Amino acid sequence: MQKFFKRIFLNPYSALIVAMIFWAGATVLVRYIRDVAPPMGLSFWRQVVAFLILFPFTFQRIRSQFYLVRAHWKTLVLLAMLLWFGGNALLFLALQFTIAINAAVINSVEPILIVFFAWLIFRDKFSRLQAVGAVISLFGVLVLIASGSIEELLLLNFNKGDIIVLCAFMGWALYAVFLRNLPRELDPLVIVTILVGFGIPMLLPFYLIETAYFRAFEFNLLTMASIFYLATFAGAISMLNWNYGLIKLGPARAGQFLHLIPAFTVVMAITLLNEELRYFHIMGIILIAIGIYLTSRPAKT
Numbered sequence: 252m253q254k255f256f257k258r259i260f261l262n263p264y265s266a267l268i269v270a271m272i273f274w275a276g277a278t279v280l281v282r283y284i285r286d287v288a289p290p291m292g293l294s295f296w297r298q299v300v301a302f303l304i305l306f307p308f309t310f311q312r313i314r315s316q317f318y319l320v321r322a323h324w325k326t327l328v329l330l331a332m333l334l335w336f337g338g339n340a341l342l343f344l345a346l347q348f349t350i351a352i353n354a355a356v357i358n359s360v361e362p363i364l365i366v367f368f369a370w371l372i373f374r375d376k377f378s379r380l381q382a383v384g385a386v387i388s389l390f391g392v393l394v395l396i397a398s399g400s401i402e403e404l405l406l407l408n409f410n411k412g413d414i415i416v417l418c419a420f421m422g423w424a425l426y427a428v429f430l431r432n433l434p435r436e437l438d439p440l441v442i443v444t445i446l447v448g449f450g451i452p453m454l455l456p457f458y459l460i461e462t463a464y465f466r467a468f469e470f471n472l473l474t475m476a477s478i479f480y481l482a483t484f485a486g487a488i489s490m491l492n493w494n495y496g497l498i499k500l501g502p503a504r505a506g507q508f509l510h511l512i513p514a515f516t517v518v519m520a521i522t523l524l525n526e527e528l529r530y531f532h533i534m535g536i537i538l539i540a541i542g543i544y545l546t547s548r549p550a551k552t
Contacts, residue, residue, distance in 0.1 A: 263499035266492035267508040275515035277485035279523075282346045284477050290343035292468030293478070295458035298335065298450040301482035309444040319437045320445055326432045327445050333429070335450035337422025340457065341415050348412025363389070364424035365506035372428055375503055380545055388510040388542025394535040427502040430494060439498075443490045510539045 281293065313320065320327065362385060369375035433442060462468065496505040514536045 263496045267496040270489040270492040271511040272515050273484045273489045275512045287469050288474050289466050291457045291461040294340040295454040296478050297481040301486040302447045305444040309440045312438050312441050331446045331449035333422045333426040338419050341419035345412045345415035361420040361509050362506040365427050366503045368428045369502045384542045384545025388539050391535045391538025392510050392513050507543050514539050
């Protein structure tokens with residue numbers, strides 16, 4: 252069993268797939284509990300629980316690498332802002348206003364944003380084969396969310412929630428690109444713990460404003476179980492896997508795995524909500540798989 256988990260979490264491809272599964276589950280969950288869990292409260296308490304889980308296991312590592320944390324604190328603060336407020340909190344907020352299908356449309360743009368920012372900021376190379384793979388994967392996502400119909404895709408109406416979603420995914424894309432500025436010797440567990448810890452004071456003012464002027468967070472069995480899932484599976488574990496995949500494969504190749512989120516969301520809807528499996532589901536997932544295979548090939552120098 253130990254060898255099995257090592258093969259999964261030490262392989263960047265399988266690690267990224269696991270992260271995408273957990274994040275797809277998080278998207279479904281946040282949308283489901285939107286009426287009882289306001290976005291900033293959900294984001295804030297997720298950070299608190301994740302930090303309380305991680306810190307006892309990483310305290311000694313943080314002490315031994317504190318000199319690296321202190322030397323790169325500005326980069327860590329930037330990454331935390333891009334990730335927790337620019338990414339997660341805005342996504343949670345957007346799911347209060349927009350439907351999942353519209354978010355999936357915009358999510359399909361994120362890998363392209365990663366490639367664009369990586370080229371714009373660091374002049375990363377992107378091969379023609381990888382470009383073809385990205386287009387195929389994007390087309391697979393569009394097949395899924397449009398139910399195989401061009402007319403359905405053209406009829407989508409975008410609202411303020413969709414604009415917030417786009418801003419959230421831009422934050423995620425920039426995070427993926429700037430992660431390389433951290434030194435390789437900095438422990439991945441230390442990185443995640445520090446980022447989670449920095450996120451708590453960043454989100455606290457927004458949580459307090461939301462509680463005072465909009466609605467308070469309800470603590471019940473559903474919201475507490477949701478926080479635990481978001482903090483552990485969709486939080487700490489997924490972030491470790493995502494960072495590992497980014498470091499090993501680079502942002503351009505790892506970013507294409509984000510196309511799996513809509514695919515896994517469809518599978519979860521069929522399994523958990525008894526929705527019907529249609530031909531376009533199979534077509535979309537196959538196209539996404541082909542696109543990921545092509546974009547995972549290393550770019551030639």
